[in-house]
Amino acid sequence: MSNQTYTGSCHCQAVSFAADLDLDQALQCNCSICSKLGAVWAFAPRAKMTLKSGADALGDYQFGKKRLHHRRCQHCGIETFAEGTAPDGTATVGVNLRCLDGVEVEKLTPRQYDGRSV
DSSP: OOOEEEEEEOSSSSSEEEEEEOGGGOEEEOSHHHHHHTOOEEEEEGGGEEEEEOGGGEEEEOOTTOOOEEEEETTTOOEEEEEEEOTTSOEEEEEEGGGBTTOOGGGOOOEEEOGGGO
C-alpha cells in the first residue's frame, strides 16, 4: 500500500481531519497509554495532516518524557491524533487509525513497538 488520503473524526465528530498515510506502516505500541487506549497508529509529517474542524475542541495530554502531545476531543474524549517531533526534527503526527472513515483496523498488520521500554 502507498500513501493515500484518509478522512477521520472523533466520536462526536467535533474534531475532523484529513491525512496522507501509508497504512502498511501501521504501528501498535505497548506503552501504558496506547495499551489502555487500544490505538493503532500511522505516522506522517505534520504537514500531511489537515485539521478540518475542532481546533477549539482539542485538549492536550502529556506524560513521561513529554515528547508527544496527545490530542483528544474535550467533548467525547476520543484521542484522534498525537503530535511530536521525529528524531530528524520534522514535526510529526501520529493518527489513531481507529478514527479513520472506512478503514477496518482488524485487517491491518501493524508492527509492534515496545514503547514500554522507551
